[in-house]
Amino acid sequence: MAKKAAPAPKIKRKLVLLMVFAGILVLVLALRLAQVMLVLGPGYKTKAEAQWTKRENLTAQRGRIIDRNGLVLAQSGTAYRVLANPEEIAEDDRVRIATEVSDILGLNYDYVLEKISPSTDEDVKKLQVQLKRQVESSVVDQLEALQLGDGISFTIDTKRYYPFGQLFTQLIGFTGIDSEGQTGIEAEYDTYLAGEDGLLINEVDRKNQPLSYGTEFYNAPTDGYDITITGDSVAQTYLEKYVEQCCELNNATSVSGIIMDPETSQILAITSYPSFDLNDPPRDEVTELMSMSRAQIATETYEAGTAFDFVTVAAALDSGNTSPEQTYKCSGSRIFRLEKVTSWDTKDHGTLSLTKALGISSSTAMMDIAADMGVDTFYDYIYAFGFGESTESGIQSEDTGEVIHRKYIRASDLAKLSFGETITTTGIELANAFCAAVNGGVLMQPYVIDNVADTDGNIILQNEPTILRRVISSASSETLRSLLQSNVEDGNASSAQVINYTMGAITGVSRKFEDDDETVSRVRVVSTFIAFLPADDPQLVCMLVIDEPAVPVMEADSIAGYWVRAIMTDLVQYYGILPDADTSTAEVPDVTGETGADAVYHLEQAGFATDLIDDEETAVVISQYPAAGDTAAKGSVVMLYTTMTTFNDSGLYKEQVEVPSLLEKRRQDAFDRLAALGLVLSFDKTQCTGQIISQSIDAGTMVDPGTTIYVEFPTPTPSPTPDPADSTPTPAPEE
Numbered sequence: 001m002a003k004k005a006a007p008a009p010k011i012k013r014k015l016v017l018l019m020v021f022a023g024i025l026v027l028v029l030a031l032r033l034a035q036v037m038l039v040l041g042p043g044y045k046t047k048a049e050a051q052w053t054k055r056e057n058l059t060a061q062r063g064r065i066i067d068r069n070g071l072v073l074a075q076s077g078t079a080y081r082v083l084a085n086p087e088e089i090a091e092d093d094r095v096r097i098a099t100e101v102s103d104i105l106g107l108n109y110d111y112v113l114e115k116i117s118p119s120t121d122e123d124v125k126k127l128q129v130q131l132k133r134q135v136e137s138s139v140v141d142q143l144e145a146l147q148l149g150d151g152i153s154f155t156i157d158t159k160r161y162y163p164f165g166q167l168f169t170q171l172i173g174f175t176g177i178d179s180e181g182q183t184g185i186e187a188e189y190d191t192y193l194a195g196e197d198g199l200l201i202n203e204v205d206r207k208n209q210p211l212s213y214g215t216e217f218y219n220a221p222t223d224g225y226d227i228t229i230t231g232d233s234v235a236q237t238y239l240e241k242y243v244e245q246c247c248e249l250n251n252a253t254s255v256s257g258i259i260m261d262p263e264t265s266q267i268l269a270i271t272s273y274p275s276f277d278l279n280d281p282p283r284d285e286v287t288e289l290m291s292m293s294r295a296q297i298a299t300e301t302y303e304a305g306t307a308f309d310f311v312t313v314a315a316a317l318d319s320g321n322t323s324p325e326q327t328y329k330c331s332g333s334r335i336f337r338l339e340k341v342t343s344w345d346t347k348d349h350g351t352l353s354l355t356k357a358l359g360i361s362s363s364t365a366m367m368d369i370a371a372d373m374g375v376d377t378f379y380d381y382i383y384a385f386g387f388g389e390s391t392e393s394g395i396q397s398e399d400t401g402e403v404i405h406r407k408y409i410r411a412s413d414l415a416k417l418s419f420g421e422t423i424t425t426t427g428i429e430l431a432n433a434f435c436a437a438v439n440g441g442v443l444m445q446p447y448v449i450d451n452v453a454d455t456d457g458n459i460i461l462q463n464e465p466t467i468l469r470r471v472i473s474s475a476s477s478e479t480l481r482s483l484l485q486s487n488v489e490d491g492n493a494s495s496a497q498v499i500n501y502t503m504g505a506i507t508g509v510s511r512k513f514e515d516d517d518e519t520v521s522r523v524r525v526v527s528t529f530i531a532f533l534p535a536d537d538p539q540l541v542c543m544l545v546i547d548e549p550a551v552p553v554m555e556a557d558s559i560a561g562y563w564v565r566a567i568m569t570d571l572v573q574y575y576g577i578l579p580d581a582d583t584s585t586a587e588v589p590d591v592t593g594e595t596g597a598d599a600v601y602h603l604e605q606a607g608f609a610t611d612l613i614d615d616e617e618t619a620v621v622i623s624q625y626p627a628a629g630d631t632a633a634k635g636s637v638v639m640l641y642t643t644m645t646t647f648n649d650s651g652l653y654k655e656q657v658e659v660p661s662l663l664e665k666r667r668q669d670a671f672d673r674l675a676a677l678g679l680v681l682s683f684d685k686t687q688c689t690g691q692i693i694s695q696s697i698d699a700g701t702m703v704d705p706g707t708t709i710y711v712e713f714p715t716p717t718p719s720p721t722p723d724p725a726d727s728t729p730t731p732a733p734e735e
Contacts, residue, residue: 059158060195062179063224065172065186067233068268068450072163074172074186074278076179079159080140082131082152084116089151097148104142105132116151133177134159160186162278167236169275170295171229171448173396183293185227185448188396192452192460195224225460228450235259236269238570243544246563247273249625249641251550256297256427259571262435262538264465265444267393272296297427297545298395301402304430306361307508307528307556308420312369313358314437314480315381318472321372324479326354328365336412340678341367358483359491361507363419370418371411378414379406382423384471385433386443393428393446401425420510427528431543434530438481438504438538441472485535493531494609495561495637498568500579502535505564507556512548524548529560533568534580542567558611562625562639583633590628592621596642599624607634612642619644661699662711664691670711680708690714 036044065074082105089097098113105112112131119126131152140154160175173184180194181187198221239257247255259269274292276282282289294300316322330349333342342363349362357365370378382388388403401424404413416422428446436443445466452461472480484504487493493505512524527546532538544560551559571577586607591599597617603610619642626632657677662670667688671681696710697703 058198058200058219058221059179060197060221061158061223062160062175062195063193064226065193066226066228067168067231067236068229069232069234071233073168073229073233074160074162076158077161079134079136079157080154081133081157082135082140082143082154084112084129084131085151085153086116086118086126086129088149089116093149093151097151100146101131101143101148101152104139105135107132128153133157164233165277165279166275167233167240168229168231168271169278170272170293171231171270171395172278173293174278174281184295184396185229185394188394189227189449189452192227193224196222198222223455225452225454227452230266230268230448230450231270232268234574235571236271238567238574239269239542240271240273240275242563242566243271243273244275246544246546246560249623250546250559252546253548254296255547256295256300256545257567258297258427258431258543259567260431260435260446260541260543262439262532262541263444265432265435265446266450266465267446267448268540270295270297270395270448294397295395296547297431297543298391298393298398299426300547301399301424301426302512302526302545302547303510304401304420304423304425305508305510305526305528306363306419307430307506307510307530308418308423308425309358309361309366309508310437310480310484310506310530311382311385311387311433312366312378312418313354313483314385314472314476315378316369316373317479318381318441318476319373319377321377322354322369324354324483327351328354328357328362328368330357330360330362330364332364334364334367334415335676336410336415338675339412340676341412341415342678355483355486356491358506359487361419361492366418367415370414375406375409375414378417379403381471384443384469385436386429386468387423387425387433391426391428391432391446394448395428398428399426401429420508427543427545430528431530431541434506434532434543435538435541436471438477438484438532438541440474441470441477443468443471481532481535481538484532488531490635492555492557493529493561494633494635495557495639496529496531496564496568497583497633497636498533498565498572499583499585499631499633500581501533501568501572501577501583502581503531503533503568504535505529505531505561507561509556527556527559529556529564531564531568533572534577536580539575539577540568540571542571552613552616555611557637558639561637565636585631586634588624588626588628588630588632588638591624591638591640592628594621595619596621596640599640603638608632608636608638610638610640612640616640616642616644657703659695659697659699659701659703659707659709662692662695662709663699666691667713674709679703682708682710683713687715688713689716 062076064072066072094113094116098109098116101107102109102112115129115131134157143152158179160179162172171184173186174182175186176182181190186193199217199219201217239259243255243257254272254274256272257270258267260267272295276292313322328351330352332348333340349360352362352365382403387401390398390400403423409417413422432443432446445468447463449463451459451463453459481504484506485502488497488503488505493507496505497503508528510526512526525548527549528543530541530543532541542564544564546556546560549559588608589602589606591602594602595617596612596619599621600610600612621640621642623641625639632638657679659679660673660677662673665673667683670692674681690713692711693714694712697707
């Protein structure tokens, strides 16, 4: 048999090339497959799942906020999300749908049109997008009436509702669009209120509708906890009503108020005005919104002012450095070395008892009391009363006042500290210290949260009255209450007298600094009024803080006393506090339409007092508080508002001194004379010998303390230089 011929070399080469090509092709396919499976696989899987599954977050029900009586102040309710399904909207309908939907939802037309248009990427299918959240059912009804088809759909959402709108605005706070707390309790206790959202995953068809035979994953949401506050909605209503009136009538920048139980330091009501409705916060005005959202009684610091007098007196009574029988010389000012420290009232009231000194806010008496105690003793009580530290009340963004360190205190600083200068505080610090001073001497922990409970009513957190420390003895507290009671009956807090109730109070005014933070303002002040009742067994403490009242007379009794009286009058009836006194009363006459001078005369004839500056004597009275026909305690102040009751500084204390003549005085004599008056001497230090020949401000001119007087001294006459040519030789001594 003949042998088969071997393949030609050309065929062999073709087979080899074919095998190499096949190998390369297989390798490329393998690499591509690896890329698809390992690198691009997760992305494709996500896109696929997005097409065949629908993920829906199940929003947890946010916890409620409830007042002490069980009244719901904040709760979550049902709302709707408006969704768009771009692939289900015909191109011819997009403009119409965008126009109608944007109009009803209050959205931008271009924004809606972009949302309902399909994706520009052909590989990506735009299934469903959200147009707006927290839409009311009435709005959904309007959209459904338009018969927009499958392109617009709805799903359940939640929205925060505040049934009483403006009640407890600063304390409760509000939430954002995602129901996260932004201010107040809503933010401070968000972890308790928020709960945990759930998740629902369904398999869907091409129209994004769940498949009846598809699988489902469901993770139930956990609802948030309910929070019960110590606040009382009825007390809050009274407080907000009168705080608003006080702010409007006194043209103040703001007014804040707080009502506390002095035995427990529970906060029954707290507010600041201006305010807003929690259901409709002015989110476009961010600065204004943040300002109105702060509970200023806890977040703003200011100089304590003469309301601090009760701390000075309480400390001195308890340390044995004063007594009700003690007397003090009230001269209006004191000089410490070269610094003159003055009272708000510079009149010389002569010798006063402790009761009277506290009743007229005699700052010079407070200076002497503090000096008798000494720095260390006084400071021990200041810190014991809680100044310089947060009260930890639970109010969001609570600030802390500042107390100058005792090692830096000079005699003049101690004098100022005695009547509330050089020490800053928050309203709640001052109010809580006042509670301790009148409740028997015990400092309590103030709080606004009573308890936190789950949806089944199980208590998660329970707050109880907490004693921090004893500050003064019960005997000292009793004596102080008696002094403060006299302040209402025969002092500068008479306008707060609640008929047939014994009560005590302290008033105060503190000056603010100008915008440069260096110059003390003569017209920007903070007025404070704190009262308690009954006098023997305090059950309520009410405090008002008026920031920058723009009226002629800024004393707290004149601008705040009536409102404190009105609040307390409503509260004693609401809480059923029984009368414990027999107040001498009279009917308030109608003086509207009269001139200021005539109104003062008729009120005095009826047994009432009033504060009216000389400039308003010829003005016409346009309103009065208490109103005509009301019954008020005799001797109490009737507030008068006239056609000239606008801001001016005519009624403000203006401490001015007369410039003395410094001519022919030597430097030290001039320095001493000016220092005694609180004035400053200035001169050219290279030319300050001899007697003064001129002064920058003429003698007899009235100027403010701290004014600088520039003086000039004579120019020294240089000694003549002898001419050597004219000199006579000294004769030699004779031998």
